[in-house]
Amino acid sequence: NSKHKDGVSAAISTLLRPVKGFVYSITYDNGKEFSGHEQVNKTTNCKSYFAKPYHSWERGQNENADGLLRQYFPKTMSLVNVACNEVKIAVNKLNSRPRKCLGFKTPYQVFFERTGIDARQLGVVRL
Numbered sequence: 001n002s003k004h005k006d007g008v009s010a011a012i013s014t015l016l017r018p019v020k021g022f023v024y025s026i027t028y029d030n031g032k033e034f035s036g037h038e039q040v041n042k043t044t045n046c047k048s049y050f051a052k053p054y055h056s057w058e059r060g061q062n063e064n065a066d067g068l069l070r071q072y073f074p075k076t077m078s079l080v081n082v083a084c085n086e087v088k089i090a091v092n093k094l095n096s097r098p099r100k101c102l103g104f105k106t107p108y109q110v111f112f113e114r115t116g117i118d119a120r121q122l123g124v125v126r127l
Helices: 005-022 037-044 056-069 084-095 107-115
Strands: 025-028 047-050
Touching: 005 037, 005 107, 025 037, 037 047, 056 084, 084 107
Parallel strands: 025 047
Antiparallel strands: none
């Protein structure tokens, strides 16, 4: 729940541990909470990249994901009182939605096809 670099780095490393063999690089936003990226590099054996400030068009996937999340959590909404279960429900719905860019497969389906791992069983989204 912290935006401190140590807490963010630990959370990223923990979440990526089960799939670290499939993670080659991570592109971060320029927030100071990502200044611990070297620790993530060590635990996941990947490279870090940072987006250029104010170049949102270089982060198309990120901007698209933000827009999809805003369907559940509008920008004007305070996230302080949002329960973890509400976030998990939104994540599950988004990852269960077929996408044109994935040949109308869901992100869950494509992730499973490429890794052999059912992302719903990783504990991140378990409801």
